Amino acid sequence: MSNTISFLSGKAEARFILAVCGNVSKGNWSLLSHTGITNLFTTSNVTQILLKLSADTTLSWSFYNWAHSLPHYRHSLEPNWTMVHLLTKDRKFIQARQLLEKFALKSLLSSPLVLGPLLNKFPSTNSQVLCWLVMYYARSSYKDALEVFYVMKSAKIRPDLHACSALLSSLAKEVLSDTAWKVFDDMRQLGVVPNTYIYNSMLHVYFMSGKADSAQRLVTEMDAKQVPLSIFSYNILIALYSKKKLHYEALCLQERMKKEGISPDIVTYNSLILGYCKEGRIREALRLFEEIKRFGLKPTQVTYTTLIDGYCRANDPDNAIRLMREMERKEGIKPGLVTYNAVIRKLCELQKMKGVNDMLNEMDERGLKPDSWTCNTLINAYCKRGEVGMAFKVRERMVESGLRLDAFTYMAFVNGFCKTRQLDQAREQLFEMTHAGFIPNYSTWSWLVDGYCTQNNPGAVLMIPDELAKGGRVDCKPLYRTLIRRLCKNGFVDHAQKLLDQMLAKGLPGDGLVYTVLAFAYLREGQTSAATETLNEMVVKNLEISRKIYISVSSSYADQSDLLMFLWAHASEKGLISKKVCRLIENLQKNQAPL
Known part of the structure; x- marks a missing residue:
């Protein structure tokens, strides 16, 4: 055989x-x-x-x-x-x-080319199996879950409510509100009648994307279709309104809950308290805290930590520490790492380093290890005090503990070295930052450029792009733009021009912001002909002064309004400013005119 x-x-x-x-x-x-x-x-x-x-x-x-x-x-x-x-x-x-x-995963079942031909084999059970596939993929890959859903849509197979909820929740995690709304609409076209759970999934989508107006429209739809709001519905709406600082709307929802016989739980109050604490409105937060106790609810670690952070934001670390002791003494709730981080951040801001060390020792006794947030806070505090050596010790402990350095870590060191005028070390930190894959922002480069300019060494700035380019570490155009702007700000317009020439020689085009800042810098130095020549170059290159450029330059040189008005008038004559921006300038001039 x-x-x-x-x-x-x-x-x-x-x-x-x-x-x-x-x-x-x-x-x-x-x-x-x-x-x-x-x-x-x-x-x-x-x-x-x-x-x-x-x-x-x-x-x-x-x-x-x-x-x-x-x-x-x-x-x-x-x-x-x-x-x-x-x-x-x-x-x-x-x-x-x-x-x-x-x-499912190794067979590439989410692919329409694979899944489509299988649908004819067992039509009676397709719906159930495909719904399971949607739920399975939704846990790890929203794209695969979407593929299966659209195969179902093409075959006119209606998903069940569990699959719908799982798919919408996965889209919420990815903050894909527009996609979620389209899917929600497609579900209804397939005959799905949304219940409270499906609407809650959509509310979660809008919470993640911060769309309070869209969430309110959804609630209006729920009311019109007589779909009841659950405790989860209210809690997610209140959390969204609190996050968006819509405290009145959040409190109105709390009242509506009570009228409908739904008692606010500790999650409800935690969201309301968080909204007030983020703004440092500790009195309103404490009023809600008293309400919690009056209604017999038990505050959680989240409740206390939020209030402790609220006290810190209100510049009251003493009461923050008092409440920290109270939560353990009265409720038996031990402070967590987030609790300590909130207090340490405020003590660092106030440069109360003895208090910081006390907190760190207490954490050590409790077996709580500092995380990246703790370490970055300490590094930033030491760098601001000019104690870069202490900051490096914290960094060493970070690395030994297996914690990764992030952009904030590098920025703190750049700032610290610039404060102590150790500019070469600051530059090394910046280069190390780019080598680690982080992109320094405008402020970070500004600290270094301002430092070199203070030392009357603008030539060092001219060398930065080529040094960075050797390792292919950074996108050169944004870097050139930042360096040129800061050199102009510090009065080194000739060096800024050299950087622009260097940039153009490399085939990198200058943009409207670079030329506008350069033209203003020439005017400020009394070099009117050079300013005019720069504006003429803008005309030749078809560049214009957009609304964004106008606002940026006006903000940077707000103390030199007369010179700015001369620049805008000169640029307008050359057709470099659109009518829309001209109207904006006119309106601002009217508002600033003396009565």
Whole structure:
């Protein structure tokens, strides 16, 4: 007998399938395990055997698992898909779902090219299996979940509410509010009638994207369709309104909850308290705290930590520490790392380093290890005090603890070295920052450029782009723009011009902001002809002064309004300012005119 089924005729294969089914029914597994028989199994005849045995799903399942154990055979997509549907049809949902999840990822089931042809095989169970696929993919890959959903839409298969909720929740995590709304609309077109849970998923989408107006429109729709709001609905809305500083609207929702017989829970109050504490409005937050106790709710670590942070934001670290002691003494709630971080941040801001060390010692006694946030706060504090050596010790401990340095860490060191006039070290930190994959912002480069200019060494600034370019570490155009702007700000317009020439020689075009700042710098230095020439270059290059450029330059040189007005008038004559920006300038002039 041959090792492959391909040598069997159609009739022989049919007899083989019937013989296997008969032996499976009788439990003759030892007979089937003969090498001459096991070598005849293919995914095609295994699928047919599964279907022949499907009157008793237990037999199909036993054969499926037995075949899977064979050394020279592996189930492909066809028998896997068949077995899932047979189990589903027999309402063995747990086994079916577990099996589906085992092969879904490696079989690329989310692909329409793979999934589409499978839909004709088991139409009665497609809906359930596809819903499981959506839920499975939604846990790790919203894109795959979307692919399956749109296969369902093309086949006019209505997803169940669990699949809808899972997909919308995955889109919420990715802050894809527009995509979520389209999916929500498509679901309704397929006949899905949203319930409270589905609406809650959409409210979560709008919470993650900070769209309070959209959330309110959704609530209006829920009211119109008489879909009740749950405690989760209210809590997520209150959290959203509090985040957006819409305190009145948040409190109105709290009142509506009470009228509808839904008692606010600790999550409700925590959201309201957080909104006030973020603005340093500790009195309003404490009023809500008293309300919590009056209604018999138990404050959580989140409640206390939020209030402690609120005291810190209100520049009251003493009461923050008092409440920290109270939470443990009265409620038995130990402060967590976030609690300590809030207090340490404020003590660092106030340069109360003894208090900081006390907190760090207390953390150590409790077995709480500083995280990146703690370390960055300490590094920043030491750098601001000019104690860069102490900051480096914290950095060493960070690395030893396996914590990664982030952009904030590098920025703190750049700032610290610039404050102590150690500019070469500051530059090294900046280069190290770019090498680590972080992009320094305008302020970070400004500290270094301002430092060199203070030391009357603008030539050092001219060398920065080429030094960075050696390692291919940074996008040169934004860097040139930043360096030129700061040199102009510090009165080194000739060096700024050299940088622009260097930039152009490398094939990097200057933009409207660079030329506008350069023209103003020439005017400020009394070089009117050079300013005019710069504006003429803008005309030749078809550059214009946009609203954004106008606001940026006006803000940077607000103390030189007369000179700015001369620049805007000169630029307007050359057609460099659009009518829209001209109207903006006129309106601002009217508002600033003396009464």
